[in-house]
Amino acid sequence: MPLPRLSRYLPILSWARTYDRDTATSDLVAAVIVTIMLIPQSLAYALLAGLPAEMGLYASILPLVAYALFGTSRALAVGPVAVVSLMTATAIGQLGLSEPADIALAAVTLAFISGVFLALLGVLKLGFLANFLSHPVIAGFITASGVLIAASQLKHILGIDAGGHTLVELVISIGEHIGETNLITLVIGIGATAFLFWVRKGLKPLLLKAGLNRRLADVLAKAGPVAAVVVTTLLAWGFGLDERGVKLVGEVPTGLPPLSAPSFDLSMWQTLLLPAILISVIGFVESVSVAQTLAAKRRQRIDPDQELIGLGASNVASAVSGGFPVTGGFSRSVVNFDAGAETPAAGAFTAVGIGLATLVLTPLLFFLPKATLAATIIVAVLSLVDFSILKKTWVYSKVDFTAVTATIVLTLLVGVEIGVSAGVLLSIFLHLYKTSKPHVAEVGLVPGTHHFRNINRHDVETLDGVLTLRVDESLYFVNARFLEDLVLERVAKCERLEHVVLMFPAVNEVDMSALETLEELNRRLAEQDITLHLTEVKGPVMDRLKRSHFLQDLSGEVFLSQYDAWCALKPGAAEGSERERVAAQ
Amino acid sequence: MPLPRLSRYLPILSWARTYDRDTATSDLVAAVIVTIMLIPQSLAYALLAGLPAEMGLYASILPLVAYALFGTSRALAVGPVAVVSLMTATAIGQLGLSEPADIALAAVTLAFISGVFLALLGVLKLGFLANFLSHPVIAGFITASGVLIAASQLKHILGIDAGGHTLVELVISIGEHIGETNLITLVIGIGATAFLFWVRKGLKPLLLKAGLNRRLADVLAKAGPVAAVVVTTLLAWGFGLDERGVKLVGEVPTGLPPLSAPSFDLSMWQTLLLPAILISVIGFVESVSVAQTLAAKRRQRIDPDQELIGLGASNVASAVSGGFPVTGGFSRSVVNFDAGAETPAAGAFTAVGIGLATLVLTPLLFFLPKATLAATIIVAVLSLVDFSILKKTWVYSKVDFTAVTATIVLTLLVGVEIGVSAGVLLSIFLHLYKTSKPHVAEVGLVPGTHHFRNINRHDVETLDGVLTLRVDESLYFVNARFLEDLVLERVAKCERLEHVVLMFPAVNEVDMSALETLEELNRRLAEQDITLHLTEVKGPVMDRLKRSHFLQDLSGEVFLSQYDAWCALKPGAAEGSERERVAAQ
Known part of the structure; x- marks a missing residue:
């Protein structure tokens, strides 16, 4: 059966077979609305x-077709996005x-590298790597990027030449050139921004109040940017604003995208490789999270590894048709979904538009004044900014x-x-750091139960001569030595100690380094005539320990449950009679 | 009380006060033996x-004095070491x-950077960072380094010019020049190597059999390299071997070390910074592990952060006195300890020697023929090689x-x-990867107990309509999404499910990303009319959950123990009467 294998890589094969007129109509309506949004957005981005x-x-034509062929999300709208x-x-x-x-060639090359990288991750099924970005780091990064993007557009609102890639550079550069502000540009820019904010917040309720149905009100509200584009273009044309210093988009070549090819210059690849990887990962994370959210609403599923292939194909398509890196955008995807898009065909229809x-x-x-485009960007990205x-x-x-503070501060300033x-590395490091000094609680029996809890938090019973410690972390190289030191230190504080019981319900791993530490601990305690016991060792950990000499060398026993250990070590318990060696469990 | 603070940074203040004649004698004896070992070793390294x-x-004078002032180990012998x-x-x-x-200046600079870095880590109390090197990675690295070092010395045994920093380079280079082998050098080299191996393995038993006491036998066995040096030097002098192509050590300036200063050339620092950091970390790990082992034998303790300061001071001392990077070596420290060294003063006496x-x-x-030195190196490092x-x-x-295979292969070949x-990064990555797909077990009640175990490993009872899953990992960004997918997948397979119970005894952390996932899971299950419960949530995790809205939104309850949940969810249990909301625990 070659078909299932092929449809794994070409999801279109599974949905196209049942494609009918109704679905086509839904897709078409959604495509029209998304196209209306996408025209000004694609220019602005x-x-x-x-x-x-x-x-x-x-970047808004072939990539959408490529995603329609290879993507698994039914509602994702691919194309240029702000971040x-x-x-x-x-x-x-x-x-x-x-x-x-040269700049255009670099953009095409960036899309190409990014596309190949994404597709490679997909083929190797490495989509889980995106999980190394924590939610707060992503949220912080998106927020900081939103601020940075808005700041970068201020020069167009003011009609000045300014630059910079960090907030400080942008502010200084704007400060230097603010005297050159073009007043007409400023009026257009502020007017368009205010209008777009009003469209976003105030227009739809007004239309609904005026008796329009919800769908039409929606479409009209989404058409706000188009209205701003049309009106300011007419103004610029009618009053000859270019002669009064208002910067316009200018000549845009007519015709379908040209064929293009990436550069294979080694030094360009060296510079672009790391940025391309970051762009790929960020783009994938943004895309897959919106795709997953939308799929869940209709009880559908997406396949993250196939999404990588879909986005990879989109970026390669962008590279061969004169575009730049693309991904699945948040706002357009939501609009696409709400407008009723049922299959990736909606994306293909948008491409036709x-x-x-x-x-x-x-x-x-x-x-078209550049200030208008800047206004659409500012209004769009400020909705991403959320410092909460x-x-x-x-x-x-x-x-x-x-982690989130570092991400925001460094994104803005560096x-x-x-x-x-930095956000990713810091969150990984902090996680490891936290596990390097694990929480270890001394526990006792909750009276009337078989349950053991922290002696400092609960009213529990303990046994004389027995120190019971619950280790709240997997044991591996980073914390192995810490545990040994901690246990020996606690032991040194106790008098007349006969047994140390380590409760392992939270120990999900004992690696080679930790095994050596446990062996050392067993030896050191034996020197002090203290017996070491383990309890509630999980199956997978026990399987592993059995492959070493540790269980033979252990001075004490391994009890199935902490309560078994309690019964066996309780004064008066017949030595050995109640103990059950569970090495064979 | 300024003294305790000062003695924290100058451990000499605590041991020097009780220093007496007996201790001095012990230290002196140890120093003589270590000096005899150190003279050929320092030349060879x-x-x-x-x-x-x-x-x-x-590198074997001032650094030893500096360590005696700042170090906390009583027996560590600092100086040049092989790796x-x-x-x-x-x-x-x-x-x-x-x-x-220039080469000498670079060595001095490397020691200086390394010393400053170590001291900085010590002052900032970052000694725990050394724990990021797992035991197997260290063992593999030492073994591979031993092989590499032995291979690098073959050229001296053969008396040829060859070079290279990897095993392949060394083998190729030796192959190219093997025709130039100097036979007299080869005889000296092989003879010295064979002699030293025999001294190491065979001499001591022989001496003991001959009736010598153990200590004298020990000293004589350690003096093997000195004997090899003396004999081959005499041979080279007597037969004028330098004129027959045997390479000799040649002119060595007489006199105490000169004052030296590191270079502050920026480009040299850029190249040396990363190597210096690696040298520092490897040196520290080697040093601290032998110091800890020796301290434990006498029930003493060392302070890893102060050790960093001690080794940092040693390297800075090496830099200002014409040396190169040093650390606490394994073999000399063991000899120092066995010979009876009681305080760091033994190191100072060695420095005098x-x-x-x-x-x-x-x-x-x-x-002195270089082949003799090469023989002492080869014999010393082959004892480090342990592929077990x-x-x-x-x-x-x-x-x-x-991780260990990657470390060995890459060390040898790259x-x-x-x-x-690579070993360090790989072991961290593999640890994270393992936690990214946590083990989740469906559990049931072990009959006659209050204990719950995996239904696939134990003969246990379960309840109809209740799915109880034990999550065997802390929940954080890397595995948050995985858990959500896994639970929903298991739920989809069950019919007429009413309750999902997540058992959290092994969940030591629920970070922000995982919290969002739990909220989402709660919502998705509620949509399917399934109640979500948690049990055995640890104190620190519960404290954290209470700071969010999750506990209010949770469709089910948080039970203190899994057994409580069992009793409450058992058919026939009066709704709510036995349930105990433990949010206030």
Whole structure:
């Protein structure tokens, strides 16, 4: 049966067979709405990425078709998105290029590397690597990126030349050039921003109140950016605003995307490799989380490894058609879903819409003020900014708070790449650090039960001459030595100690380093005539211990439950009679 | 009380106050024996590090005094050691220097950076970072280094010019030059090696049989290398072997170490920084593990953070007196301990011995064949080589086996720095990977007890309509999504399910990402009219959950013990009457 294998890599084979007219209609409606959103967004994100406007359109055609073939999400809308566009700008900025053709080539190459990397991860089924980004780190990174993106667009609102890839650089550069502000541009920029905020918050309730049905009100509210584009373009054309210093999009070539090929220049690859990997990972995480959320609402499932292949194919498609890195965006995907998209075909229909736009609309874009595009970006990204993650993590976990704070601060002050890398590494390090000094509780019997709890938290009974410690962590190289020191220290504080019982219900692993430590501990305690027992050792850990000499050398016993140990070590318990050696369990 | 604070950083203050004649005698005897070992070793390790012989002597004077002032181990013998010398050669090799003065300056600089780094870690109390090197990785690294060191000395045994920093490079280079082998050198080299092996294995039993007392037999056995040095030097002098192509140590300046200062050239620091960090960490791990082993034998303790300061001071002392990186060596420390050293003063006495050697013995070293030194190195390091760690880890844990294999292979084939770095990173990654797919067991009641175990391993009772899962891992960002998927998958397989109970005795942490996943799981189960309960949630985890909304939103309850949950969910249990909400525990 070759078909199931093929449909694993080509999910289209599974949904296309049952595709019918009703589904097509739903997909088509969704596609129209997404196209209306995507035209200004694609132009704006190209601007954000430091690329010519048409590249935004090119990145919104073939990549959508590629995802429709290879993707598993029924509602994901692929294309240029804000955070990835910002990271693209940063990555290309590192090359220090000035020729527009070189910059475009770098963007295409970045998309290519990113696409190949994503597809490779997918084929190797390494999608789980995205889990190494914790939720707070992602939330912090998105928030900081939103602030950075908004700040980077201020120059277009003011109509000045300014630059920089960090918040400080941006603020200083804007400060230096603020005297050159073009007032007409500023009016257009602020007007468009205010209008778009109003559309987002105030228009829909108004339309509903006026008696429009919900779907139409939705569509009209989504068309806000298009209205802003049309009105400001007409103003610029009517009043000849380009002659009054208002910066316009200018000439945009008409026609479908050209064929393009990435550069294979080694030094360019060396510079772009790490940024491409970060762009891939961030893009994948954003995309897969929205895809998963939407799939869950309809009780569907997505396959993260196949998603990697889908996004990889999209980026390779972007690279061969003059685009730049793309991924599944949050806002357009939600709109696509709400508008009723049922299959990835909706994405293909959107691609047709954008294709038509490149054939028909491009001459009209000449008079579009850049300030309008900046306004659409600012309004879009400010909805991503949510500092509440700081408060949430502060209350819940200082470790998470530290990671998210570092991510936000470093992203804003040093840059997106350092910010997200530091967040990931710090959260891993802090996790390991926490496990390096595990919580160890002395426990006793909760009266009337067979249950043992911390003597400091619960009113429990203990036995004379017996120290029972519950080890609240897997034992591995990072904390092996710590446990040995801690047990010996506690033992040194007790008088007339005969037994040490280590309760292992929370020990999910005992690696080679920890095994050596346990052997050493057993030996050191035996020297002091103290017997070492283990209780509640889990099956997988026990299986492993049986492969070593430890169980033979252990001075005491391994009890199935802590209560068994209690009964056996209780004064008066007949030596050995109640003890059950469970080495054979 | 300024004294306790000062004595924290100057441990000498605590032992010097009770220093008496008996202790001095013990220390002196040990110092004499260690000096006899150290003279040939220090020359040999300088050769291994690619440095002039006198630098080995210089690295064995002031550093020992510095450690005596700042170190906490009573028996550690500081000075040049094999692995650190090899790493020094590799690090300096990267600078591509040819002038002897430049090479010496680089060695001094490396010792300085390493010393400052170690002292800094000590002051910041970051000694625990050494725990990130697992035992198998260290064992594998030492073994591979031993092989590499022995291979690097073959050229001296053969009397040829050959080079290289990896096993392949060394073998190829020796192969190319093997035709140039000097037969007299080869005879001396093989003779010295065979003699030293015999001294190590066969001499002591012979001496004991001859009626010598144990201590004298020990001293004579340790003096083997000195005998080899004396005999081969006499041979070289008597037969004028230098004129027959035997390479000799040559001119060694007479006199105490010169004052020296590290270079502060930025590009040299950039190249040496990472090697210096690796040398520091490896040196510290080797040193602290032997110090800990020896301290435990006399029921003493060492302070790892103060050890960092002691070793840091030693390396800075080495840098200002024309030496190279040093650490506490395994073999000399054991000898020092066995010979009766009671305080770090033994090290200071050894320093005096080596100081005398620089004043008196250096002219005699002119005729010492390099092949003899190479023989002492080979015999010393082959005792470090122990491939049994491969077998041990293979049997016990494939994860540890993978890490140790990677360390050995990469150290031999790519180099010491890549080898040990890869070992550390791989062991951390594999640990995280293992926790990313935690073991989750369905459990039931062991009849006649209050204890719950895996239904696949034990004969247990379960309740209809209740799925009880024991989660065998802390929940954090790396495995949060995995748990959600796994629980929903198991739930999908059950019919008429009413309750899901998650048993948390092994959950030592629930971070922000995992909390969000639990909230999502609670919501998704509620949609299917399934109640989610938690049991045996540990105190620290419960404290944290109480700071979130999760406990309010939870559809079910948190039971103190799994048995409580069993009683409450058992058919016939009066709804609510037996249930105890333990949110207030």
